[in-house]
Amino acid sequence: MILELKNIEKSFGEKKVLTGVSFKAEGGKAFGLLGRNGAGKTTSIRILMDVFPANSGEVLIDGQPIDYNKIGIGYLPEERGLYPKKIIIDQLTYFAELKGMSRKAAIQSIDYWLDRLGMTEYRNKRLDTLSKGNQQKIQLITALAHDPDIVILDEPFSGLDPVNAMLLKDVVKEQIAKGKIVLFSSHQMSYIEEFCDSIAILKNGVVALHGDLHDIKRDYPRDRLVVRTENPDAILSDFGTACTVMEDGALRIQLASADEKKAVMTRLVENYDIDEVKVFEPSLNDIFVEYAGDGAKEV
Amino acid sequence: MKQFGKILKFELKYYLKNKVFVGVTVFLVLLIAAVMFFPRITAMFEEDNTVDVGDIGNVEIGDEQNQDDLPVMLIKAEEAELAEMVRETFAAAFNGYNVQITDSAIDDVKSTITAGEAECAFVLTSPIEYIYYVNNLSMYDSNAAMADEMLRHLYQTNALVQSGLTAEEAGDIMNIFVSGSVESLGKDQMENFFYTYIMIFALYMVILLYGQMVATNVATEKSSRAMEVLITSAKPTSMMFGKVIASCLAGLIQLVAVFGSALVFYNLNKSYWGGNMIIDSIFNIPTELFVYMLVFFILGFLIYAFMFGAVGSTASKLEDINTSVMPITLLFIIAFIVVMTSMSSGNVDNTLMKVASFIPFTSPMAMFTRICMSTVPLYEILISIAILIGSTVGIGVISAKIYRVGVLLYGTTPKLGAILKAVWKA
Numbered sequence: 001m002i003l004e005l006k007n008i009e010k011s012f013g014e015k016k017v018l019t020g021v022s023f024k025a026e027g028g029k030a031f032g033l034l035g036r037n038g039a040g041k042t043t044s045i046r047i048l049m050d051v052f053p054a055n056s057g058e059v060l061i062d063g064q065p066i067d068y069n070k071i072g073i074g075y076l077p078e079e080r081g082l083y084p085k086k087i088i089i090d091q092l093t094y095f096a097e098l099k100g101m102s103r104k105a106a107i108q109s110i111d112y113w114l115d116r117l118g119m120t121e122y123r124n125k126r127l128d129t130l131s132k133g134n135q136q137k138i139q140l141i142t143a144l145a146h147d148p149d150i151v152i153l154d155e156p157f158s159g160l161d162p163v164n165a166m167l168l169k170d171v172v173k174e175q176i177a178k179g180k181i182v183l184f185s186s187h188q189m190s191y192i193e194e195f196c197d198s199i200a201i202l203k204n205g206v207v208a209l210h211g212d213l214h215d216i217k218r219d220y221p222r223d224r225l226v227v228r229t230e231n232p233d234a235i236l237s238d239f240g241t242a243c244t245v246m247e248d249g250a251l252r253i254q255l256a257s258a259d260e261k262k263a264v265m266t267r268l269v270e271n272y273d274i275d276e277v278k279v280f281e282p283s284l285n286d287i288f289v290e291y292a293g294d295g296a297k298e299v
Numbered sequence: 300m301k302q303f304g305k306i307l308k309f310e311l312k313y314y315l316k317n318k319v320f321v322g323v324t325v326f327l328v329l330l331i332a333a334v335m336f337f338p339r340i341t342a343m344f345e346e347d348n349t350v351d352v353g354d355i356g357n358v359e360i361g362d363e364q365n366q367d368d369l370p371v372m373l374i375k376a377e378e379a380e381l382a383e384m385v386r387e388t389f390a391a392a393f394n395g396y397n398v399q400i401t402d403s404a405i406d407d408v409k410s411t412i413t414a415g416e417a418e419c420a421f422v423l424t425s426p427i428e429y430i431y432y433v434n435n436l437s438m439y440d441s442n443a444a445m446a447d448e449m450l451r452h453l454y455q456t457n458a459l460v461q462s463g464l465t466a467e468e469a470g471d472i473m474n475i476f477v478s479g480s481v482e483s484l485g486k487d488q489m490e491n492f493f494y495t496y497i498m499i500f501a502l503y504m505v506i507l508l509y510g511q512m513v514a515t516n517v518a519t520e521k522s523s524r525a526m527e528v529l530i531t532s533a534k535p536t537s538m539m540f541g542k543v544i545a546s547c548l549a550g551l552i553q554l555v556a557v558f559g560s561a562l563v564f565y566n567l568n569k570s571y572w573g574g575n576m577i578i579d580s581i582f583n584i585p586t587e588l589f590v591y592m593l594v595f596f597i598l599g600f601l602i603y604a605f606m607f608g609a610v611g612s613t614a615s616k617l618e619d620i621n622t623s624v625m626p627i628t629l630l631f632i633i634a635f636i637v638v639m640t641s642m643s644s645g646n647v648d649n650t651l652m653k654v655a656s657f658i659p660f661t662s663p664m665a666m667f668t669r670i671c672m673s674t675v676p677l678y679e680i681l682i683s684i685a686i687l688i689g690s691t692v693g694i695g696v697i698s699a700k701i702y703r704v705g706v707l708l709y710g711t712t713p714k715l716g717a718i719l720k721a722v723w724k725a
Contacts, residue, residue, distance in 0.1 A: 081524025
């Protein structure tokens with residue numbers, strides 16, 4: 001199953017929020033939707049979920065306009081919140097029923113998820129008696145209980161302790177393995193990097209970068225080297241401005257072109273006391289800053 | 300439609316499980332019970348001290364003690380004969396007073412009244428001229444009007460006697476009674492007044508209370524962010540209609556509980572109420588009027604509840620609700636005042652009421668009042684109901700749209716114009 005947003009345009013009043021937004025997400029893979037605050041991520045998600053229509057553009061499933069009666073969507077919103085004063089099983093059943101499940105099937109599925117997330121003891125408690133992390137897990141059930149085809153998780157890891165984060169990772173991997181389209185939106189690049197095969201970076205309502213994460217990294221000109229050494233001073237003075245110290249203490253050498261790579265590597269290994277030398281591959285964080293930051297390239 | 304049913308059920312359960320809702324309903328039922336059992340209870344106490352209840356007539360006339368307990372009314376006139384004649388007449392007419400003649404000077408009379416020793420005084424300067432002294436003039440004081448009548452009567456009788464008739468003949472002429480009976484071909488305002496009053500008041504209370512509840516309910520969902528999930532799970536129209544109709548049902552359930560228990564308790568105690576006109580008229584509401592009452596009640600409730608819901612969706616915080624709903628509350632209070640004023644003036648067919656009975660925001664109260672207390676052509680009623688149904692559906696749909704736009708807006712409450720613009724474009 002392939003989900004595709006095609007040329008989505010959206011304005012609120014005079015303000016243009018999305019301009020020609022297109023991206024594709026595949027079933028059985030996780031997709032990362034990135035962007036700074038206000039870039040248009042939530043608006044894109046809401047259009048995808050038919051909360052409001054786009055001014056123009058299409059949402060397609062396998063090339064056909066999406067039929068919301070057939071395609072189930074599960075959503076974990078960034079702004080968490082359910083009914084604080086209501087019994088957990090009651091409200092979870094309500095949400096699952098709204099998504100079209102029968103009462104019986106809803107309760108069965110919710111009980112499975114409560115057990116899976118270790119929350120069965122809270123089944124008949126009020127939501128506001130739970131800790132923030134546990135409330136988050138309850139909220140996750142609203143996104144998964146009706147076994148949706150598309151799972152949208154907005155900042156799923158925020159507020160979770162490492163153990164719960166592990167649990168959530170397992171759940172997400174399970175969903176991906178089931179062939180579902182899992183759409184991530186997050187500012188925590190490490191998680192996106194860990195899960196997502198492809199990404200789209202939104203900037204001011206425009207897709208600044210879109211594609212397979214591995215390809216994106218490969219496509220970077222391989223004209224930078226990372227060097228680890230015990231004695232950086234000699235290299236620093238010899239390479240001058242081309243050499244900078246990175247945050248983790250390693251040196252980064254900018255080459256005039258990628259063709260120089262082999263020659264410079266040989267020269268480094270032969271002349272200096274080197275622990276490690278490799279081609280610099282940007283992290284997702286670097287890519288994000290490059291495309292979505294203030295000094296980002298114009299697209 | 301399936302979603303609507305589920306939302307309705309969920310929301311209705313919210314009301315029926317709400318402790319305040321249940322508490323208030325139980326309290327009202329108990330209050331009604333207390334009122335309805337009151338005559339039975341007082342009758343029980345009266346039975347305990349059954350002392351000479353049969354001789355009420357004797358008590359009034361013969362008991363000097365009783366006379367002294369009554370408030371004192373002083374009569375002062377230059378001529379002793381006039382004073383005595385007036386005293387006799389007044390003593391017969393004002394049976395709640397101990398009527399006495401006084402010779403004191405006017406200033407003394409005044410001080411007697413301000414000191415509270417006498418309640419009022421009539422100082423006659425001639426048989427048909429007087430000054431009425433009273434300490435605090437009550438709103439309902441009709442003594443002067445009665446005195447006018449008495450003095451005129453006295454003067455006319457005297458005049459007839461002087462022109463040669465005997466006192467009896469003069470008395471007969473003066474005391475002639477006209478007998479007649481009234482048959483109202485339209486409505487009897489007196490009879491319909493009470494249930495009109497009760498319905499208007501019930502509508503007023505229920506709309507303000509439940510309207511506020513709907514607004515708060517929506518704003519709570521928004522501020523707790525439950526809305527984020529809800530809006531992606533259900534259509535805003537289903538949400539809005541589900542919520543509002545659930546609150547309407549809850550309101551009706553509460554009213555049925557209150558009025559139903561009133562009916563039951565009344566029937567249990569019917570003999571003790573002994574044909575109390577007000578109570579009887581309330582429970583003997585004609586079926587036709589009852590149906591109109593239900594129609595106007597439900598539609599009036601819905602149209603306001605939709606507006607309250609829409610306003611609730613534009614507030615980001617619960618605290619904003621009170622200021623946001625003010626325009627609606629004001630609109631409703633104005634409608635209420637117009638109807639109440641017209642009702643108590645007795646002229647329910649004035650131009651203002653006629654106009655108000657076709658404006659959907661005022662027609663539930665205005666048209667119902669006119670139907671009850673005047674004769675309104677059927678076509679006017681039907682037009683009014685048709686306008687009301689159309690507007691209710693229209694406002695419902697617009698409210699659902701405002702709701703959809705409103706619930707996703709956070710931060711400062713947007714201006715009405717901005718919302719309508721967004722609704723128009725959406």
